[in-house]
């Protein structure tokens with residue numbers, strides 16, 4: 001799907017005017033934040049668990065070549081195959097090739113962010129496959145022809161009415177003509193339609209939350225059970241995943257699952273935590289005849305050596321999105337690519353370049369909530385600042401912006417000039433402000449064109465400080 | 474050069490540059506600090522099962538399993554002689570003749586009830602753990618509308634970590650080890666939980682003392 005990060009500002013303005021989005025996001029905010037808070041505040045060991053996981057992941061990343069080779073050997077010992085893909089194109093080509101073997105034509109797909117990253121569905125459809133997303137949220141956005149707007153709740157931006165209209169339009173072909181309004185009825189209808197797809201699929205494709213070097217297993221964390229039907233019913237199983245997801249063994253996965261599900265949905269464990277390895281064994285009663293893992297790099301190996309290395313600990317829980325005031329107001333689509341919010345503002349420029357997506361890290365308010373809640377202790381604001389620094393160094397900001405920043409730097413280094421200037425500015429802005437908001441600011445249209453600015457206090461901090469000091473004597 | 478070699482080479486090169494500046498991170502020592510579970514594992518398990526909408530009942534012995542399954546089906550308003558019941562071969566030794574709709578083996582499309590044993594139950598999370606093998610099909614726990622599990626009281630373990638020694642004691646690594654924790658659910662419409670997305674709508678545990 002076409003990336004639109006370049007138009008971030010226009011996207012964001014449009015999002016703020018979208019009433020459906022505002023309605024849908026209102027449901028989201030309380031749910032995720034409240035559920036996470038309830039579980040995390042009940043675990044006194046949370047910080048210690050977090051730091052253990054951080055250390056373990058750093059250890060694995062520092063020995064990533066060893067762990068990946070051990071993982072590969074273990075997968076092969078289980079009878080599975082590992083395919084390495086340098087980039088999106090190669091990953092898509094490998095998977096399309098695997099799908100088309102012996103005239104297979106239908107794919108039941110479980111939710112995978114790596115699948116979104118490489119735009120797998122488009123590649124498979126071009127190759128003539130019928131691809132059905134089976135996670136309810138992914139299914140909804142597939143029908144709508146959209147990108148996910150949240151990494152764990154892809155259809156978070158859709159209202160029930162919108163889902164109802166989509167089902168009504170697309171389920172008629174199965175003889176389901178009634179327009180449903182009730183949530184449960186909508187879930188049931190999707191279950192009925194998708195059950196047929198599972199039973200008839202030739203290939204099952206899912207992502208993986210973790211890969212285990214000791215056992216060659218991949219771990220699949222879901223609540224719906226769609227990933228498990230995709231993993232067990234079709235005769236060929238393909239796992240699309242990326243190189244940083246490896247952990248030593250299943251005992252380690254237990255800790256990471258606790259951190260992931262608590263941070264993502266406030267659950268102690270997801271409904272289904274499944275450990276799969278290789279194809280069906282000789283004596284087994286069910287399971288796929290073939291098991292393939294596609295390991296994607298797509299720039300990750302380079303991150304091991306640069307300042308964005310910490311980002312490789314990210315296991316896609318979504319907590320940083322849920323706690324981000326910018327994401328909460330504009331939703332995921334405004335970011336223009338598959339990864340939104342704080343984690344997306346770090347990943348997207350790494351993968352698609354600052355020219356394309358340099359505005360993402362610049363929209364951040366640096367309030368720091370994302371780093372506080374991140375279970376993998378990723379210093380998101382620092383990484384965003386790093387992008388901004390690079391953006392500046394490469395001369396990407398507009399001339400006006402560069403001039404204004406230089407002017408500010410010049411005065412900031414001269415205290416008397418700075419104090420006089422800010423006192424004047426504060427008085428001017430107080431005159432312009434209405435009800436505490438500035439809608440337009442002369443010479444700063446680039447800023448206020450896409451946001452309101454809180455009107456400042458009527459005194460500068462320095463003036464207030466002097467006055468308080470004077471009062472206290 | 475193959476992509477495998479290219480990727481591994483790139484990883485090594487970037488790690489080397491990095492590790493010239495500092496030591497490689499060691500594996501953290503010591504056990505993971507975890508919240509306590511209390512003394513009574515079974516009580517902890519039951520509390521978790523309640524929290525994730527699993528139902529359960531206690532049975533005095535294996536001889537009561539068939540009767541309990543029959544009663545459960547009747548209580549749900551189904552006719553045990555007419556609806557599709559798929560029973561795991563693990564339970565073949567019991568006398569199922571009273572349920573004429575029952576078949577042994579992996580679940581079939583349209584399955585109403587799947588009845589299985591399990592490997593363990595986890596007190597910390599309320600999970601029921603199953604391992605695939607000649608006598609247990611994974612689809613048995615995902616296709617049916619209702620999953621009924623037979624759990625022996627001595628199969629309760631404290632934490633997910635404790636499951637793995639049990640798995641390693643099996644003759645070979647099973648293709649699938651599933652931790653199932655309550656009926657299938659989704660929050661994808663209006664972020665409001667609905668039960669019964671793709672997996673079972675009901676999960677019922679028969680705890681055999």
Ligand code: SF4
Nearest residue numbers: 314315317318320374
């Ligand atoms: S950056 Fe942290 S909080 Fe955000 S998705 Fe990744 S792991 Fe979760």
